[in-house]
Amino acid sequence: MSDATAAKPAKRMRFANVLSAEWxxxxxxxxxxxxxxxxxxxxxxxxxxxxxxxxxxFDDMSSNDRATFTPMLPIQAAFYFAMVIFGALxxxxxxAEYASGMIRTTLTAVPRRVTYLAAKTVVLxxxxxxxxxxxxxxxxxxSQLILATKGLDGSLGDRGVLRAVIGxxxxxxxxxxxxxxxxxLLRHTAGSIVVVxxxxxxxxxxxxxxxxxxxDTVNKxxxxxxxxxxxxxxxxxxxxxxxxxxxxxxxxxxxxxxxxLVLFKRRDx
Amino acid sequence: MIEARGLTKxxxxxxxxxxxxxxxxPGRVTGFLGPNxxxxxxxxxxxxxxxxxxxxxxxxxxxPYRSLAAPLREVGALLDAKAVHGGRSARNHLLxxxxxxxxxxxxxxxxxxxxxxxxxxxxxxRGFSLGMGQRLGIAAxxxxxxxVLMFDEPVNGLDPEGILWIRTLMRGLAREGRTVxxxxxxxxxMALTADHLVVIGRGRILADTGTREFIxxxxxxxxxxxxxxxxxxxxxxxxxGHRVEGDPxxxxxxxxxxxxxxxxxxxxxxxRLHELATVQPxxxxxxxxxxxxxxxxxxxTPQPSPPQTPPAQDPPTLPQAPPQDPPTLPQxxxxxxxxxxxxxxxxxxxxxxxxxxxxxxxITPQNGPTQTTxxxxxxxx
Numbered sequence: 088m089s090d091a092t093a094a095k096p097a098k099r100m101r102f103a104n105v106l107s108a109e110w111x112x113x114x115x116x117x118x119x120x121x122x123x124x125x126x127x128x129x130x131x132x133x134x135x136x137x138x139x140x141x142x143x144x145f146d147d148m149s150s151n152d153r154a155t156f157t158p159m160l161p162i163q164a165a166f167y168f169a170m171v172i173f174g175a176l177x178x179x180x181x182x183a184e185y186a187s188g189m190i191r192t193t194l195t196a197v198p199r200r201v202t203y204l205a206a207k208t209v210v211l212x213x214x215x216x217x218x219x220x221x222x223x224x225x226x227x228x229x230s231q232l233i234l235a236t237k238g239l240d241g242s243l244g245d246r247g248v249l250r251a252v253i254g255x256x257x258x259x260x261x262x263x264x265x266x267x268x269x270x271x272l273l274r275h276t277a278g279s280i281v282v283v284x285x286x287x288x289x290x291x292x293x294x295x296x297x298x299x300x301x302x303d304t305v306n307k308x309x310x311x312x313x314x315x316x317x318x319x320x321x322x323x324x325x326x327x328x329x330x331x332x333x334x335x336x337x338x339x340x341x342x343x344x345x346x347x348l349v350l351f352k353r354r355d356x
Numbered sequence: 357m358i359e360a361r362g363l364t365k366x367x368x369x370x371x372x373x374x375x376x377x378x379x380x381x382p383g384r385v386t387g388f389l390g391p392n393x394x395x396x397x398x399x400x401x402x403x404x405x406x407x408x409x410x411x412x413x414x415x416x417x418x419x420p421y422r423s424l425a426a427p428l429r430e431v432g433a434l435l436d437a438k439a440v441h442g443g444r445s446a447r448n449h450l451l452x453x454x455x456x457x458x459x460x461x462x463x464x465x466x467x468x469x470x471x472x473x474x475x476x477x478x479x480x481x482r483g484f485s486l487g488m489g490q491r492l493g494i495a496a497x498x499x500x501x502x503x504v505l506m507f508d509e510p511v512n513g514l515d516p517e518g519i520l521w522i523r524t525l526m527r528g529l530a531r532e533g534r535t536v537x538x539x540x541x542x543x544x545x546m547a548l549t550a551d552h553l554v555v556i557g558r559g560r561i562l563a564d565t566g567t568r569e570f571i572x573x574x575x576x577x578x579x580x581x582x583x584x585x586x587x588x589x590x591x592x593x594x595x596x597g598h599r600v601e602g603d604p605x606x607x608x609x610x611x612x613x614x615x616x617x618x619x620x621x622x623x624x625x626x627x628r629l630h631e632l633a634t635v636q637p638x639x640x641x642x643x644x645x646x647x648x649x650x651x652x653x654x655x656x657t658p659q660p661s662p663p664q665t666p667p668a669q670d671p672p673t674l675p676q677a678p679p680q681d682p683p684t685l686p687q688x689x690x691x692x693x694x695x696x697x698x699x700x701x702x703x704x705x706x707x708x709x710x711x712x713x714x715x716x717x718x719i720t721p722q723n724g725p726t727q728t729t730x731x732x733x734x735x736x737x
Contacts, residue, residue, distance in 0.1 A: 098425070098426055098429070098458055099425040099426060100425065100426040100427075100456065100457050100458050101458070104455060104456055104457060104458045105456055107456075108452045108453070108455040108456035111448065111451055111452050111455055112444075112452045115444050115445070115448040115451075115452070116441060116443045116444055117443050118443060183441060184441070187438070187439060187440060187442060188436050188438060188439030188440075189439055189440055190439075191401075191404075191406055191435060191439050192435075192439050192440065192453070192496065193456075194404075194405070194406055195404050195405075195406065195427065195428075195431075195433055195435075196427060196428050196453050196456045196457055197427075197456050198404075198405045198421055198422040198424070199422065353408075355401070355406060355407040355408060356401075356406040356407070
């Protein structure tokens with residue numbers, strides 16, 4: 088055959104190649120930095136703000152509230168508001184490709200879709216895990232600095248605190264991956280962000296209003312409540328055990344990711 | 357090499373590509389010709405494994421695209437020049453693609469130089485013009501030095517210089533022994549670029565043949581004669597049984613006779629000739645003839661009218677000058693004439709459905725082998 092390619096040995100591309108490409112991809116758009124920056128500012132800022140609020144009003148709190156106070160409480164409150172931002176990054180890394188049409192270029196370069204989505208998941212997971220850990224520790228130290236003014240601060244050596252702070256970083260990475268799955272399923276930025284917002288924020292509020300003991304049971308299995316359990320140094324009333332909760336959240340993520348993969352494989356790009 | 361066998365794509369009830377069989381061979385430019393909506397882009401997406409065929413299969417170098425070891429090293433494709441993340445720079449875009457297929461980094465800079473985007477390589481893509489986007493798309497396609505290249509409407513929206521550049525590039529790539537498959541609805545452009553044609557209409561492959569053969573088989577050449585004694589000349593020609601028609605731009609179209617014979621007839625009868633030229637049929641003409649049978653809808657073509665009818669102001673189709681091989685021009689401002697897009701050749705209805713003639717105008721299928729597209733009202737017979 089006179090075909091020019093026939094003679095040329097094509098080196099099989101490896102998963103490492105696709106990983107490296109996805110790594111370059113996530114680091115070469117500004118939206119990655121802005122999203123992570125916004126997430127960091129909100130998480131650290133709100134942790135500090137809540138620490139300030141707790142310090143200022145600790146004396147007015149009920150004795151019961153004072154008894155259950157942990158130095159992680161400001162961070163737990165801040166997570167509630169900040170985690171959706173990390174979800175937005177997970178959505179954007181895939182829906183931006185659909186919005187621009189880049190997905191067709193991408194899938195021409197990497198036609199094996201499982202490989203592609205796996206690489207994207209790993210890269211997103213690693214990026215958000217690293218940033219998430221840093222932000223989680225920063226939030227902890229920032230809030231403890233403020234809590235220390237009232238002598239309410241704790242340390243990483245306290246029971247369950249180190250696990251809670253590290254767990255926070257892992258939780259953020261899982262949220263981003265869950266959002267990636269949602270984005271892959273919906274292929275639309277705004278729609279996916281709304282769905283992630285409902286899953287991570289609205290459902291938690293709705294769950295809080297459910298009446299009776301069945302309400303409490305349902306409430307603790309809701310995604311954001313299950314995942315947030317990892318942030319409590321000791322297991323709280325109406326919460327799953329920390330690792331159980333995070334494992335359940337990981338399971339939710341895995342189910343969505345599996346559904347996304349099935350559709351992604353089958354659908355026309 | 358690209359091979360499609362029974363390739364079919366249906367979207368719901370609509371068949372976009374219908375049992376397409378064709379082969380794209382290396383060493384030549386194969387044009388993929390068809391009106392808008394004929395199924396060209398869908399076919400190309402199936403070649404690249406982006407869309408799944410409903411039935412049949414298509415292979416590149418003997419294998420389905422999705423099983424290629426390193427696709428960009430075997431196939432380079434430009435489907436949509438705008439399919440790039442707006443915030444990423446041109447260089448980073450190419451870098452991502454290179455990394456995914458293990459292509460050395462230096463190829464990125466080489467390609468940026470080749471397409472002339474070096475100076476804007478670090479600028480975000482969103483500021484790129486359509487022409488710059490096309491150049492970046494070409495750079496991406498050539499990145500892996502692939503043996504098979506596919507371009508979907510590559511000259512759309514380009515200025516004459518860009519068109520000439522792409523045309524020269526495609527011919528050069530084919531000369532190097534690569535498989536070049538390029539779609540277009542611009543027939544004048546295809547006539548200049550393609551050695552071979554795959555013609556598609558309404559999802560079906562209508563022809564898979566050489567460009568020259570395609571034109572010869574589907575349209576006839578004629579001789580254009582101008583003379584101050586046109587009526588008399590026409591009489592002599594028809595007396596000998598030659599077919600004579602009026603040319604919309606003035607003069608006579610004579611079919612089936614060599615120009616030399618017409619010159620002799622004129623000389624024998626003492627008639628003066630001002631012009632005597634053999635006119636090769638255009639690809640456009642051939643395409644319209646071919647699709648005349650398969651297309652259900654036509655723009656209104658005037659029926660033969662009585663000889664007294666005054667000449668129409670705007671004849672529907674003018675014969676085109678014979679296609680010239682593209683001259684390889686020296687660098688510098690190209691004197692190439694802009695390729696004016698030909699008038700939309702054949703309006704094709706997207707919906708399947710029964711043909712409905714437009715208000716009162718009868719549909720005239722153009723399948724007579726010697727019928728010309730000029731207004732028959734000009735006939736001097």
